[in-house]
Amino acid sequence: MLTEIHKTSRMGAALEFLSRYHTDGEDFLNRIVAGDETWVAHVNAKTKQQSMAWGHTGFPTRPRKARQTLSARKLMVAVFWDAQGILLIEFMTRGTTINSEVYCRTLKKLKRAI
Numbered sequence: 001m002l003t004e005i006h007k008t009s010r011m012g013a014a015l016e017f018l019s020r021y022h023t024d025g026e027d028f029l030n031r032i033v034a035g036d037e038t039w040v041a042h043v044n045a046k047t048k049q050q051s052m053a054w055g056h057t058g059f060p061t062r063p064r065k066a067r068q069t070l071s072a073r074k075l076m077v078a079v080f081w082d083a084q085g086i087l088l089i090e091f092m093t094r095g096t097t098i099n100s101e102v103y104c105r106t107l108k109k110l111k112r113a114i
Helices: 004-024 026-030 100-113
Strands: 034-041 074-082 085-091
Antiparallel strands (some): 034 074, 074 085
């Protein structure tokens, strides 16, 4: 829950953005970079070639392919974008804690991507 100080700070930022948009127009909007982090589950899908199996000639039915399910493994991913599209997708190493050091490294990569 936001405190009154946080609400006032957000209101001040929003007013500053409106003021900058009034002054600089679309150029200001085109310089904004946004980002978000999320967990993503992944599937280790086999290729068609990998899923082929040898069968006996007297057994003409094809083997059934097991239904693919989401892996229990998840990765943290950070995505940054601007008005033109995605600038950086950063997959975090499994077990990494997102702290100031890790976040600063990601922001340095983002700076090189811009």
